[in-house]
Amino acid sequence: MSAAEPPGDGTRQLLVVIDPVARRSDGESVRIAKDVLSAGSHAKICLPQDHDEFSRALSRRGNRRPVVVGDDRALLRAVATLHRERELADGVLSLVPVGPAAGLSVAYALGVPSSTVAAARTALDGTAHRLDLLVDDSDGVVLGDLRIPARAAVPGTASGHPGVTAVWDTCRSLVRTLVRPAPPEIPPAPATAGYRLRVEADGALLTDLDRQVESVHLTTRSSGGVMDVVIRTPDGPPVTVGAKQVTVSGADFRYRADIQIGGPVRTRTWTVREGAWALMLPAALPARGPDG
Known part of the structure; x- marks a missing residue:
């Protein structure tokens, strides 16, 4: 089911893709992740400015093993990108979680360590676990x-x-109230x-x-x-x-x-x-x- 990668000797080739949201939300954790990963490998650091650059960086990774620094959305974006290119099964992904805990529930459920240092060390010296994936008929992916x-x-x-529907309902209600008397309240649907x-x-x-x-x-x-x-x-x-x-x-x-x-x-x-x-x-x- 899984195969361990050889212990690090500084010769591993990594592509470290740092999600822009992670850089804005917790620059200190990003710096720690970069330091640990760079100390244990030959790491190329990529700082994409948006989602398109993020995906292009992964597509041009060559022989480098990708390490994503970011939250659940960054991990999902990476998996979806590699799936669309039909290259997902050919390599191993790593995640160093950076961001609020509420945005990392998927990563933690999969077993990614919550500590920045522990996750970065796992990216270097952990075990590559092969995982199942849900794929829908529109080529969307579900990790778990x-x-x-x-x-x-x-x-x-x-x-x-x-929230969009709620906003529009409020606006329509306000307009109806301004142009004519409001109709009797309709009871909300049961929860x-x-x-x-x-x-x-x-x-x-x-x-x-x-x-x-x-x-x-x-x-x-x-x-x-x-x-x-x-x-x-x-x-x-x-x-x-x-x-x-x-x-x-x-x-x-x-x-x-x-x-x-x-x-x-x-x-x-x-x-x-x-x-x-x-x-x-x-x-x-x-x-x-x-x-x-």
């Missing part, structure tokens, strides 16, 4: 956790930006309002459009080529299965893939790619279950 929550759990996600979805796992029907779904949760198991699928409904125990492929369809729905909001879509299929990428980690991976 995907949820289709009840409608009330994804508030205001118009155009993929939380448990869900979807009517059809969910299939490896061709087997788990739930259909005649039942309401409160949430669908897909989680990779790190390795083994199987994802855990948990479906919660208002009127029964959760449905829990393991599957290699899941298709969800129904009325327009949104989903949260790792830390990003996707949709609305009417149908989407996620497939496990076993051992699709490799991440430098300490020797032992964290235990992960169906509920993340």
Whole structure:
């Protein structure tokens, strides 16, 4: 499942890509990461100014092993870039986490050390663990956790930006109030309002459009080529299965893939790619279950 990289002797070739958000949010941690990585390797330091430069730097890495200094979004950007170029399986990624803890939940769940020094040393002398990846039918990637929550759990996600819908609703309400008397208040939808979805796992029907779904949760198991699928409904125990492929369809729905909001879509299929990428980690991976 994994293979250790030889101990460092200063001859390793690294491409250290420092996310611009990390430089702005915690310059001291970035400096420490650079010092540790440069002391243990022949490191080329790259300071991209935006997302496009970040992706171009990875694409031009040559034989250098990429080390990303940044948060979950930087790691996801790196994985997505290499996946699009069909080069994800050919190398090993490292992450030195820099940023608020709330923006590093994916990295920590995967087993990346939280300490800057420990993570940088792991990038140099850790173990390359091959991990599973969820890939959808639009070529999007999910590193570990995907949820289709009840409608009330994804508030205001118009155009993929939380809060936009709420702002527009407020503006429309204000305009209506100015031009005519406000109509009686309409009670808000219950917090448990869900979807009517059809969910299939490896061709087997788990739930259909005649039942309401409160949430669908897909989680990779790190390795083994199987994802855990948990479906919660208002009127029964959760449905829990393991599957290699899941298709969800129904009325327009949104989903949260790792830390990003996707949709609305009417149908989407996620497939496990076993051992699709490799991440430098300490020797032992964290235990992960169906509920993340």
